[in-house]
Amino acid sequence: MQSTEAQKSTPGKSRTGQLELARKMETGFPSPASDHLEKALSLEDLVVYRPSATFYVRAEGNAMKKSGIHHKDILIVDRSVTARHGSIVITSVDQEPSIRRFVRQGAQIFLVSDDMELKPITITEETEWTIWGVVTHVIHRFKLGNERHEI
Secondary structure, three states: OOOHHHHHHOOOEOOOOOEEEEOOOOOOOOOOOHHHEEEEEOHHHHHOOOHHHEEEEEOOOOOOHHHOOOOOOEEEEEOOOOOOOOOEEEEEEOOEEEEEEEEEEOOEEEEEOOOOOOOOEEEOOOOOEEEEEEEEEEEOOOOOOOOOOOO
């Protein structure tokens, strides 16, 4: 349990419920002094560029793990962003939703998983497919002991 003084000077939630952002935080022994606080931090302000075009998806499985997307991560997806070569997209192929990397080779388009056991999906004129949006951020929780808390 921290003392009242330590609680007052530790960065975290302010009385308004918003997080406070430290300008600089050393990886060694940080100084949590309040004069290092910059402003209130809104996670939504950091990850949502166009609120009306943004939605969230919870990842299921580890097929995109090499790209930093793990089981149960939360993905921030922007419908207004155009997919480019290398973008990670939320897509639907033959009405099956998935998370894949958008790959363009010349005029050919492929939807590729990080899992080498899953074959790339080749997009043809006959393919029924939709890109729902481009993943712009991932929220990944570190495992902290025996916690059962879900985000």
